[in-house]
Amino acid sequence: MGNVIKKLAIGLVVGGALVGITRALEFPFVFQMMFFGYAMLGAAVFMLLDAPSLKTMSGTKSVIALLAFYIVLCTVYIAGASMWPQYDPEDEKGKIAKILGPKFAATQQGKAEELIARAKALDEQVKALEVRLKALGGDETTKEPQAGALPVTTGAATGDFMKLGEEQWQLQECYNCHKLKGEGGKKRGPELDNIGTYLTVDEIKLKILDPKSFMAEGYEKDWEKGKMPDKYKDLMEESDVVALAAWLGTFKNTSVPTPKPIKKK
Numbered sequence: 001m002g003n004v005i006k007k008l009a010i011g012l013v014v015g016g017a018l019v020g021i022t023r024a025l026e027f028p029f030v031f032q033m034m035f036f037g038y039a040m041l042g043a044a045v046f047m048l049l050d051a052p053s054l055k056t057m058s059g060t061k062s063v064i065a066l067l068a069f070y071i072v073l074c075t076v077y078i079a080g081a082s083m084w085p086q087y088d089p090e091d092e093k094g095k096i097a098k099i100l101g102p103k104f105a106a107t108q109q110g111k112a113e114e115l116i117a118r119a120k121a122l123d124e125q126v127k128a129l130e131v132r133l134k135a136l137g138g139d140e141t142t143k144e145p146q147a148g149a150l151p152v153t154t155g156a157a158t159g160d161f162m163k164l165g166e167e168q169w170q171l172q173e174c175y176n177c178h179k180l181k182g183e184g185g186k187k188r189g190p191e192l193d194n195i196g197t198y199l200t201v202d203e204i205k206l207k208i209l210d211p212k213s214f215m216a217e218g219y220e221k222d223w224e225k226g227k228m229p230d231k232y233k234d235l236m237e238e239s240d241v242v243a244l245a246a247w248l249g250t251f252k253n254t255s256v257p258t259p260k261p262i263k264k265k
């Protein structure tokens with residue numbers, strides 16, 4: 001009996017210490033209790049060692065006793081384990097969706113709204129400029145802006161327009177395959193810092209809408225694997241493509257080995 005109390009006392013001390021440590025380390029409460037539970041389980045095992053040994057059995061009786069022991073052990077173990085909080089992946093997924101859902105919606109929606117607002121503002125600026133051009137020129141030679149050509153070439157409007165192009169680079173994730181300004185690219189596609197030297201804005205636009213229109217020199221061996229996707233014509237508005245092409249057209253860094261594009265169509 002004295003032994004049992006001694007072992008129980010040791011179990012309580014060890015359990016208490018474990019709770020103290022896990023609490024100091026800011027473990028959740030259930031984990032603190034779990035450590036305490038393990039200490040008590042250990043104490044119980046040591047107490048069992050003191051129990052008087054069973055009489056030696058033989059034959060069928062011993063087999064039945066062994067099976068019974070096995071069943072009791074399994075039941076205790078499984079029942080005990082199932083008492084602890086269970087990890088449920090569906091539950092966790094639900095929690096993550098709850099936390100991230102509103103944030104994700106906010107950013108996606110926020111981005112879209114911002115882009116729409118910016119496009120509207122640009123449209124108004126272009127209209128205002130057209131009015132001014134007409135008022136200035138007066139004559140009938142004011143040409144319709146060419147499709148794909150930059151609608152304006154000066155002032156704040158161009159800045160916004162370029163920003164829109166850069167934004168499209170990010171939104172369409174061109175950086176997944178192309179390095180630009182030393183950023184992005186996983187070597188699937190060529191670095192584009194010098195593309196403006198080779199292609200006009202209209203040609204870059206063509207390449208985005210129809211990737212087979214121009215092919216980078218040496219593409220057969222160097223970039224066969226990371227083929228440029230033929231999806232942007234479906235994903236992007238005409239004005240987005242023009243903005244992106246115009247922005248890319250400003251990259252004329254001849255120290256970067258952008259491969260020469262070859263006209264295919």
Ligand code: HEC
Nearest residue numbers: 172174177188189215216219223226227228258259260261
């Ligand atoms: C899945 C990878 C991938 C993505 C994404 C991708 N490209 Fe490409 N791109 C390539 C590869 C590979 C080449 C080289 C072979 C070729 O010319 O088609 C290339 C070539 C180009 C070229 C010609 C480069 C040269 O030197 O001839 C331009 C311009 C270009 N891409 C622009 C873009 C733009 C803009 C986007 C985003 C709207 C984009 N790419 C998205 C893989 C990609």
